[in-house]
Amino acid sequence: MNGSVHQKYINVVAIVPPPHNGMTAVSRKFVTELSSQFSTNEFLVSKPGFVRRELWPIYRQLAIFSKLIEALCKTKGPIYFVLDSNKGIWANLLLHLPLFMFSKRPLILHHHVFSYLNSRDARVGWISHLLGERAMHVVLCTCMQEKLQTLYPGARNAIAIGNARFLNIETTHRESAALNKLGFLGNISREKGVHVFMDTVRRLSVLGVTLEAEIAGPIADKSVWNDIEAFVNEAPDSRSYIGPVYGGDKDRFLAGVDVLLFPSEYSNEAQPVTIFEGIASGMPVLATNIGCIPEQLPKDWVFSRADFVEKAAHLLEEWCRMPAKFFAATQEASSRWRSEQSEAVLQYNDFVELVDAHLA
Template sequence: MPIASGLKRENPVDTGPTRTPAQQPASGTDAASVGLARPVVFLGPLPPPHNGFSAACQRMLELLRERTRVVELDVAKRGTGRRAAVAALGNRLRQFARMAGLCVRDRPHTLYLGLSGGFGQLLDVPFVALAQWFGLDIYFHHHSFAYINRPTWYSRLIMRCAPRAKHLVLCEMMRTELARIYRLPSANVQVLPNLSLIDLSSTAHQRDSVGEALTVGFLSNITAAKGIFTFFAVVRQAQDLGMPICARIAGPVAADIRAEFDAELARTPCVRYLGPVSGTDKEQFFHDIDVLLFPTTYHNEASPLIVLEAHSYGIPVVAHDRGCIGSMIDAHSGLLVPRDADFAALAIPYLQNLDLARERAGAERQALLAQFHIDRGQAEATLAQTIALISQSPTV
């Protein structure tokens, strides 16, 4: 459903004259008009660290800056341990002081919030309360199933602080469950899929010839919960059945599993670990594989960008049904494994069929790509409507 159909802007109370901002708009925007506009406050984590949440926030920030003046409040936690926690708290206090001064001087009209997934919501509460006090429109952008899978008192608290807020979610199931659990007006909860926020590959997936071995890929932050050890098990079981199968693995390895990861890598034939990849190295990763395996058991999985990136190259995905993944994969774009099912037991027959039908792989990839671009176009239209609504400054 188009997001514009359910969200309407409510003008905050006029509290005084507008102050000319120092920050200038992106190229292509009328500098004078935006310079006089009341700003949007952007609150969320930006890279680094690089993950799906920070990447989506970065993209939303870029799009908003193309339309209006934006004041950025970056609240990413960088590093681990006590020192990093203290630094993150200090940054929150500084950003809150900035927002308070901004509300008094420049009268922003909207707060866009990339909502934290856990206890970080308690640190988001003061910003939401301040925005509510000054009459700002508030947009929550939800990127986690943590507080849907396990409803929390602090999630109820932050949503009650802004009873008229608009909520942007990643799929229809997330929309239904969020509204039901937290008793939100259904008209205020709208789907904005991550499909509109990923960067498209510059070239479609093409291979000069069909190789002797089927190549499966794994690309993610490499943790036990993301399914790396299930991935190794699938590759070895397929090889034991006589399948010609090799593998490519990419991404940073979590320190707590490094020794076990190295041991599995050493004992699994025909597997290459590429390390973290980006840019042309990531493109090459997708060009080198026939299918992506994503056996995640991460309980807060939402709408992983890696699934969408694979589809943008025409690569089918085999993944557990977690979060919004069920809305991202169908019979034409991969295999959806029930969340509590044996991943290997279902993935291996799929890989066997894929190996036998590799002569038809090119046509199937083209069909997957065609549907991907249709879905992408619809998602981009929804995103454009959403950005326009958030950016729209009330008449002064």
């Protein structure tokens, strides 16, 4: 148990790095923030090195189930828990929900995915209905909160806390007005939009604009690797794939790129940390209009999937012709990050007050 300001405690059951992704990184930092405000018992799950990638989903569910039982047996007080996605929601419904119902504990349920907010998922409906007033639902943005409460009337208690609150990134102001390099950063797959990125670079070439293009991130699908290799080989002097980047390598990647493209089609995409990392570094980010992204970025930088290649290419072509406009965009990126960070701090403070009152 960690010391606290309020001398009250929350029992945290969560997945933290590894694996390294936006959700686990935010979970780790959220737990750290909780422990600075409340006493916490931490029941954390990470991926051991001996667990193969394809076995991780099964291992993860068994580990969470075990940690949840341990938390309920050894402690009293509320449980903080992160709702899963896709097939993992079956575990939430069939394994975790009965334990929550039996224990009658207050719950803080953190939602990090958008897939069950695009359309109603009966499993989430049962979870929110049966937990009712006992659950406080934490979401990432206003539109998430609205959709959650519209689709799941049982989720009456909901509050938005942006991921920006949990990212310790200093704002960078760029001095250069030159647009020379585009970047793609993420877990590389078709769903994450790497092919849209490559098509946008090709469209720029047709428009007579040649920019460097650098792709960074892990690749699991061999067919995607083959497509990236072909893309690089079309113009090896200006295109590259540099593999996964973490820590200082990621910082150097972001510092060396002028515009980040984030044309994701991933159904779980909610409030991508990568976008915040981009704008915090003074870099415009062009993205698709899914999840919370329209609230993260200026509206002129957000496009539908169908329009992305054409509209992104024309905006980039304009920025190349008009350096003053591009420089203004870099300043807007930095300003947007400061605004998002300030709003998220206020949201988190409201959350602390609600939890504190609940535990009083």
